[in-house]
Amino acid sequence: MTTSGPPTPGSGETAAMLRMRLRRAAPVLLLLLLLAAASMVPAPADEAALRLGSPDTSHVEQLRRAIGDLPSGALVLVAFDADLGTYAEIRAATRAALADLASHGAQLAMVSFTPEGRAIAAAELDRITRQGGGSAPTDLGFIAGSEAGMVRGISSLVPASAQGSMVAAIRQRGGGIGAFDLVLIVSGSDISARSWVEQVGPRLPHLPLVSIAPTFLDPELEPYLRSGQLTALLGTLREGIAYAEVISASSTTNPGPITRPLPMLVGMLVALGVLVESAVRHVAGRVARPTFGGRSS
Amino acid sequence: MNGFSGSDLSGTLATWVAAAATIAVWSYLVGARRLFAWLQYLLAGLATGYLVLLAVHDVLIPRLAVPLLASPRDHLLLVPALGLVGLLVGASWLPRRATAPATAILVGGIAAFALGGAVIGTILPQMAASLPATSLASPDLAGEVLSLAITVLVLLAFLHGEPRGALTTRAATLGRWLLVGGIGGWLGFLVASRLALLVDRIAFLLGDWLTVLR
Numbered sequence: 001m002t003t004s005g006p007p008t009p010g011s012g013e014t015a016a017m018l019r020m021r022l023r024r025a026a027p028v029l030l031l032l033l034l035l036a037a038a039s040m041v042p043a044p045a046d047e048a049a050l051r052l053g054s055p056d057t058s059h060v061e062q063l064r065r066a067i068g069d070l071p072s073g074a075l076v077l078v079a080f081d082a083d084l085g086t087y088a089e090i091r092a093a094t095r096a097a098l099a100d101l102a103s104h105g106a107q108l109a110m111v112s113f114t115p116e117g118r119a120i121a122a123a124e125l126d127r128i129t130r131q132g133g134g135s136a137p138t139d140l141g142f143i144a145g146s147e148a149g150m151v152r153g154i155s156s157l158v159p160a161s162a163q164g165s166m167v168a169a170i171r172q173r174g175g176g177i178g179a180f181d182l183v184l185i186v187s188g189s190d191i192s193a194r195s196w197v198e199q200v201g202p203r204l205p206h207l208p209l210v211s212i213a214p215t216f217l218d219p220e221l222e223p224y225l226r227s228g229q230l231t232a233l234l235g236t237l238r239e240g241i242a243y244a245e246v247i248s249a250s251s252t253t254n255p256g257p258i259t260r261p262l263p264m265l266v267g268m269l270v271a272l273g274v275l276v277e278s279a280v281r282h283v284a285g286r287v288a289r290p291t292f293g294g295r296s297s
Numbered sequence: 298m299n300g301f302s303g304s305d306l307s308g309t310l311a312t313w314v315a316a317a318a319t320i321a322v323w324s325y326l327v328g329a330r331r332l333f334a335w336l337q338y339l340l341a342g343l344a345t346g347y348l349v350l351l352a353v354h355d356v357l358i359p360r361l362a363v364p365l366l367a368s369p370r371d372h373l374l375l376v377p378a379l380g381l382v383g384l385l386v387g388a389s390w391l392p393r394r395a396t397a398p399a400t401a402i403l404v405g406g407i408a409a410f411a412l413g414g415a416v417i418g419t420i421l422p423q424m425a426a427s428l429p430a431t432s433l434a435s436p437d438l439a440g441e442v443l444s445l446a447i448t449v450l451v452l453l454a455f456l457h458g459e460p461r462g463a464l465t466t467r468a469a470t471l472g473r474w475l476l477v478g479g480i481g482g483w484l485g486f487l488v489a490s491r492l493a494l495l496v497d498r499i500a501f502l503l504g505d506w507l508t509v510l511r
Contacts (some may be wrong), residue, residue, distance in 0.1 A: 021328040028326050035499050040510060088497040089490055091299065115351050127300045142355040147410040159359060196412030215490035219483055227426035229418075236486065237493050257299070257500070259493050267492040 031270055038263035052261040053242030056281070062225075063232035066182065066210050067100050074181040075169060076106040077157075078137060079196065080124070081117035083188040086214035092258045093212050093240030094186050096247035098128070098137075107166050108137035109180075111157060113149055116191045118142040126167050138166040146191060150199045178204050187213035193221050197229045210255045212240065299501055316506040319498055357382070451476050 022029075023027060054060075070076070078098070082090065101108060110125060113119035118141070128136045141159055143149040155176045158167055173179035185193045193211035201209065210232040213221055218235030225233040234240050237259065244258050302315075318336060325333040341459035361379060364372045384391065384399040427444070453465065454472030461469065504510035 025326040025328070032323070032499065035496060036503060039496065039499055039503055086490070086494065090301070095300075115348055115361075118350050118351060118355075119347065123301050130303055131300075142351060144352070144356045144360075146407070147414060150407055151410065160364070161359065167437075194419070195414070198418030199410065202414075202417045215486045216484065223423055223426070227422055229422060237489055257504075259496060260500070263496045263499070264489070264492060267496065268489065271488050271492070 030287045031267070034266055035263045038266040039260060041262055043260065043262075050261045050265065052264055053245045054236070054238035054240070055242075057175050057242055057246075059225075059232065059234055060246060062289055063097070063234060063243060064100070064246070065137065065264060066232045067097070067104055067106070070101075070104055070106055070181055072104045072105045074104075075166075075173070075179060076101055076108050077177065077180040077183045078108055078110045078121075079117075079185045079191075080112045080121035080182055080188045081114045081188045081191040082120050083190075083214070084116050084120065086188070086216070089121055089214045089237055090186065090212050090234075090240055092244040093234050094124075095211060096244040097174055097184055097291070098124075100247050102134055106182075107169065109140050109155070109166060109170065110137045111140040112140060112142050113146055113153075113195075114188060115142070117186070117188060117191065136192060138162075138164060147195055147199050150191075150195060151203070154200060154203055174183050178207065180207065182208050185211040185213075187217055187221070192217050193224065193230055193233070197224050201229055211235075299497070299505060302505065312505050318504055319502060447475055451479075 020094065082094075087094075088274065098108065110121050112121050121139075125136060125139055128134075140157060140162065143153055143157070145152065153176060155174075157176050157179075158170055170179045183200075185196050187193050193209065193213060194217075196209055196211075200207065208231040209229070211221060211230055212234045215236050218233075221230065221233055221235055224230040234243055241258055248258070302311045318339075321329075321336050334372060361382070365375050365379065369376075370378075377421050381402065384396050385403075388396045401497045450468055450472035452472070453469040454476055456465070456469055500510060
């Protein structure tokens, strides 16, 4: 016995609602399909044809110089406090920096002052261990208390149960943040390079601080770079990609995939199209409804 | 592609769960609000569980319980800390007068660190760095003068309700447009940033999950 028959008013309403929802979502779905198609197009052989990396390499050079000036076997603290929501933007640059530090013979230790940062740091440590090919950074874990924890870390950073040659070297130099030759701050919204500049900078003025930050933090952090409170800063997607490209070209270790330029170009063109369409509609609306007395009703 | 998941069974499972969650979140675009709400509950639950685990595993046990049990005489300050933790844990049942000191210490400490750091680490050094050089041969004199002019014009844009002359009004209008221009530039950066995150998610679906992207 079959249940098929003429559509009921209920099913007709559902179908109409679904059509309406699909019609509303069509522009976004189309954008997703466009980006997917652009992602699948192979990269052009001529790399100069479409580049995402910033041609201004001054920020990249500052970070490379800060890492290049480190003595062999230098102790470097990686403060991992990125956000889960924005880490994808700085992932390539962060991995490139870790590879760059490792290729310069630096001894790395990771610490986090935010729960989100701790989750990402644990995932990165797991990835580095899985990849092998060198010693993984020493895990100093999570320190609670945000800024207060950071200040406490100046005198004592290493957990009591931690062991190993790196831990011994840190303890030999005092056991706090001051034991390190450089701090690489992977910034997020809760704890960023700003927190380090405000809390650690005045207490350890000779400790170089470098940072990799998502774009939304760049306007906040750029003044610290200009005043010299930060030694180096990669604060935009283009700077991060330029740095990752330089490291990929000069290092034997692969820092991982870099954001492709074609889908970014397609997305930016769509964004521009939306802006232009909105502006045209606004102007056309004004022309169609002339205002009286300088004010619209 | 993003390298977080390995090629073993747990890595494959994690990739499938992440892909399913991504598609389920995007289903909000076609109006699947219930599915989206379930994912929000899932996220909230996972985040809460993770925070509890982190607090117990990384803070309370190694930094409070172990030192107190191992050598209580060397860690006398941890005794009042244990009391404060107890007060905060029982905040729902205890009278407000009992829990207020713990909350006050917590909020006061955070505020003191934030304000002290802002003054010593940001305001004073940034003021010193912003002062124009005494010599006219400053390499960026034009930039310094321009910065000063823009700052004054933008500050004028915030003058509300005060009687203003024609010149001040024009300067304030110019300052408002400079402010809008600055915000527009920042939003442009943000569009590129968020687009990169979307492209990364698509690359994850195509590369890590469907393995059609290499």
